[in-house]
Amino acid sequence: xxxxxxxxxxxxxxxxxxxxxxxxxxxxxxxxxxxxxxxxxxxxxxxxxxxxxxxxxxxxxxxxxxxxxxxxxxxxxxxxxxxxxxxxxxxxxxxxxxxxxxxxxxxxxxxxxxxxxxxxxxxxxxxxxxxxxxxxxxxxxxxxxxxxxxxxxxxxxxxxxxxxxxxxxxxxxxxxxxxxxxxxxxxxxxxxxxxxxxxxxxxxxxxxxxxxxxxxxxxxxxxxxxxxxxxxxxxxxxxxxxxxxxxxxxxxxxxxxxxxxxxxxxxxxxxxxxxxxxxxxxxxxxxxxxxxxxxxxxxxxxxxxxxxxxxxxxxxxxxxxxxxxxxxxxxxxxxxxxxxxxxxxxxxxxxxxxxxxxxxxxxxxxxxxxxxxxxxxxxxxxxxxxxxxxxxxxxxxxxxxx
Amino acid sequence: xxxxxxxxxxxxxxxxxxxxxxxxxxxxxxxxxxxxxxxxxxxxxxxxxxxxxxxxxxxxxxxxxxxxxxxxxxxxxxxxxxxxxxxxxxxxxxxxxxxxxxxxxxxxxxxxxxxxxxxxxxxxxxxxxxxxxxxxxxxxxxxxxxxxxxxxxxxxxxxxxxxxxxxxxxxxxxxxxxxxxxxxxxxxxxxxxxxxxxxxxxxxxxxxxxxxxxxxxxxxxxxxxxxxxxxxxxxxxxxxxxxxxxxxxxxxxxxxxxxxxxxxxxxxxxxxxxxxxxxxxxxxxxxxxxxxxxxxxxxxxxxxxxxxxxx
Numbered sequence: 001x002x003x004x005x006x007x008x009x010x011x012x013x014x015x016x017x018x019x020x021x022x023x024x025x026x027x028x029x030x031x032x033x034x035x036x037x038x039x040x041x042x043x044x045x046x047x048x049x050x051x052x053x054x055x056x057x058x059x060x061x062x063x064x065x066x067x068x069x070x071x072x073x074x075x076x077x078x079x080x081x082x083x084x085x086x087x088x089x090x091x092x093x094x095x096x097x098x099x100x101x102x103x104x105x106x107x108x109x110x111x112x113x114x115x116x117x118x119x120x121x122x123x124x125x126x127x128x129x130x131x132x133x134x135x136x137x138x139x140x141x142x143x144x145x146x147x148x149x150x151x152x153x154x155x156x157x158x159x160x161x162x163x164x165x166x167x168x169x170x171x172x173x174x175x176x177x178x179x180x181x182x183x184x185x186x187x188x189x190x191x192x193x194x195x196x197x198x199x200x201x202x203x204x205x206x207x208x209x210x211x212x213x214x215x216x217x218x219x220x221x222x223x224x225x226x227x228x229x230x231x232x233x234x235x236x237x238x239x240x241x242x243x244x245x246x247x248x249x250x251x252x253x254x255x256x257x258x259x260x261x262x263x264x265x266x267x268x269x270x271x272x273x274x275x276x277x278x279x280x281x282x283x284x285x286x287x288x289x290x291x292x293x294x295x296x297x298x299x300x301x302x303x304x305x306x307x308x309x310x311x312x313x314x315x316x317x318x319x320x321x322x323x324x325x326x327x328x329x330x331x332x333x334x335x336x337x338x339x340x341x342x343x344x345x346x347x348x349x350x351x352x353x354x355x356x357x358x359x360x361x362x363x364x365x366x367x368x369x370x371x372x373x374x375x376x377x378x379x380x381x382x383x384x385x386x387x388x389x390x391x392x393x394x395x396x397x398x399x400x401x402x
Numbered sequence: 403x404x405x406x407x408x409x410x411x412x413x414x415x416x417x418x419x420x421x422x423x424x425x426x427x428x429x430x431x432x433x434x435x436x437x438x439x440x441x442x443x444x445x446x447x448x449x450x451x452x453x454x455x456x457x458x459x460x461x462x463x464x465x466x467x468x469x470x471x472x473x474x475x476x477x478x479x480x481x482x483x484x485x486x487x488x489x490x491x492x493x494x495x496x497x498x499x500x501x502x503x504x505x506x507x508x509x510x511x512x513x514x515x516x517x518x519x520x521x522x523x524x525x526x527x528x529x530x531x532x533x534x535x536x537x538x539x540x541x542x543x544x545x546x547x548x549x550x551x552x553x554x555x556x557x558x559x560x561x562x563x564x565x566x567x568x569x570x571x572x573x574x575x576x577x578x579x580x581x582x583x584x585x586x587x588x589x590x591x592x593x594x595x596x597x598x599x600x601x602x603x604x605x606x607x608x609x610x611x612x613x614x615x616x617x618x619x620x621x622x623x624x625x626x627x628x629x630x631x632x633x634x635x636x637x638x639x640x641x642x643x644x645x646x647x648x649x650x651x652x653x654x655x656x657x658x659x660x661x662x663x664x665x666x667x668x669x670x671x672x673x674x675x676x677x678x679x680x681x682x683x684x685x686x687x688x689x690x691x692x693x694x695x696x697x698x699x700x701x702x703x704x705x706x707x708x709x710x711x712x713x
Contacts, residue, residue: 107627108626109603113542127674212665234659258662274567275574327556
């Protein structure tokens with residue numbers, strides 16, 4: 001879960017990392033008032049979380065409260081993955097002598113947290129790509145408590161000495177400690193500025209909390225006013241996706257999600273995790289246009305499969321579905337067959353026409369075949385690959401003119 | 403001296419293991435399945451349930467009660483996620499050297515801590531969020547393949563080492579290799595999380611040293627640096643083994659930040675991207691299958707090419 005920058009800065013401030021004097025405005029008028037309270041010049045930042053919006057540079061500066069009002073008006077209209085920004089962060093702008101950057105994440109190769117620092121501002125990966133000699137890194141432990149000397153070594157490796165070294169070390173140390181404390185997967189200060197008086201201030205930052213960590217981070221999330229359901233996906237869920245999530249949540253037997261809507265014509269009742277990724281790629285590879293993604297698994301009830309299938313077939317323009325999964329051991333193919341057939345019949349459609357292919361090999365496939373044969377639906381066993389099943393499904397779409 | 407007819411990596415015919423969390427619903431199932439398959443499960447642990455038994459496997463309150471009495475080579479950890487680090491530390495402290503962690507949803511911080519603790523004690527972790535390891539017809543260590551009868555259909559003894567970030571796709575790919583008459587030397591479900599104990603590159607030397615393994619198949623997904631690490635390993639070590647890889651979720655390149663499937667499956671950075679992974683692996687001489695159904699054919703082609711070059 002991506003934090004809005006104003007939230008990330010509250011975390012920094014709470015842990016003793018200096019941040020500019022600031023406020024968050026929800027309207028242009030409020031921006032004007034805050035700008036005059038804080039004192040101009042100010043920086044204005046649209047509070048967004050989607051990757052596209054973050055790239056779109058929603059950052060302005062204003063020399064007067066009136067200018068702040070105008071800029072805020074524009075920033076508040078920005079698009080953030082189907083949402084509006086969560087306000088505008090207004091910060092005091094002060095002269096700076098030099099900029100650095102810090103970044104902490106997990107290294108999937110070494111399997112340890114790693115901190116990096118640069119004597120340039122910006123995204124550490126981009127700096128590392130263009131100026132590799134200007135980035136220093138140091139791994140640390142998620143098992144043992146963080147020790148300040150690790151931060152000191154990193155800062156020293158960056159070439160800092162004297163007062164600069166002693167001023168930056170605690171900032172790095174605090175950032176590493178809050179990274180561990182809050183189950184963060186990313187804690188970056190992309191602009192750590194040295195003011196003219198020699199002190200440091202975090203000007204730009206971004207933070208991500210691991211979804212899996214949210215359960216045990218309730219206290220801090222509550223403190224920041226972040227609701228448990230606030231997922232902050234790259235884009236807002238569609239009505240179709242919200243309905244699918246409801247179907248999944250209302251019945252604990254098996255999983256249907258995450259269901260994602262696309263604008264294609266072939267409905268996909270696919271599973272499980274890797275099988276779904278493979279099936280969706282295969283349908284596209286053969287020229288099919290998927291109407292959705294799903295990840296059916298964990299032995300879903302007949303009812304759940306039936307409701308999901310009905311939902312997929314209710315999408316305008318979706319006449320046919322493909323039911324494809326990897327070889328399954330714990331999901332009963334016969335129950336999936338019953339679910340999809342029921343859904344198709346309830347919609348008054350012909351299963352043989354509507355279900356292009358049913359490829360779920362594994363336990364209980366013999367029972368599935370019995371049901372499918374009765375309705376004339378083509379079944380593929382384990383000798384037919386996921387890609388071949390997808391090819392046949394797309395071929396049937398074509399030959400029927402869909 | 404007689405050569406062991408069933409060479410493999412990580413596990414073998416006499417491999418003994420325990421199940422931590424053995425009284426859980428899923429653990430009950432796969433314990434029975436493993437026993438049916440012929441695996442040697444010498445005990446189970448669930449605190450407060452000591453003294454019971456599960457399909458004849460004695461249940462204890464602590465791991466040490468078992469390791470004090472007999473040799474234990476491995477453990478399958480399938481406890482609720484809040485207890486996973488504790489279970490792993492207990493196993494490592496009791497001297498167990500191979501851990502399969504099935505539990506899903508363990509935060510990265512905990513996974514990293516478990517792996518570091520294992521490293522300090524010379525133990526290896528497979529997973530988290532994996533299904534374990536299988537040597538067809540010899541030993542099944544974890545929950546790959548479901549009921550023994552289905553498991554025997556999908557996995558056949560053979561020459562291909564398999565590593566997969568998806569448990570379900572481990573079975574899918576092995577099934578295809580078995581259908582094609584190639585079979586598997588050992589298949590490892592390495593886990594779908596962003597931080598896992600054993601990566602492709604870390605398992606490669608084991609396959610390299612196993613005379614039964616003649617080729618390796620890798621199933622990969624968007625997210626993480628593991629494929630780049632494998633490409634680098636192959637380039638630096640001049641592996642004798644032809645490798646065929648498959649990268650699922652190519653459509654995700656168009657959807658940065660969206661998460662599908664496993665926790666580690668998301669495109670945020672350049673290294674996460676399927677296109678980048680495919681390019682790096684191809685540059686290292688790894689064959690990347692365009693379609694999942696192409697894998698067995700590509701393995702055969704690579705084996706023939708290697709045979710022709712060796713002759």
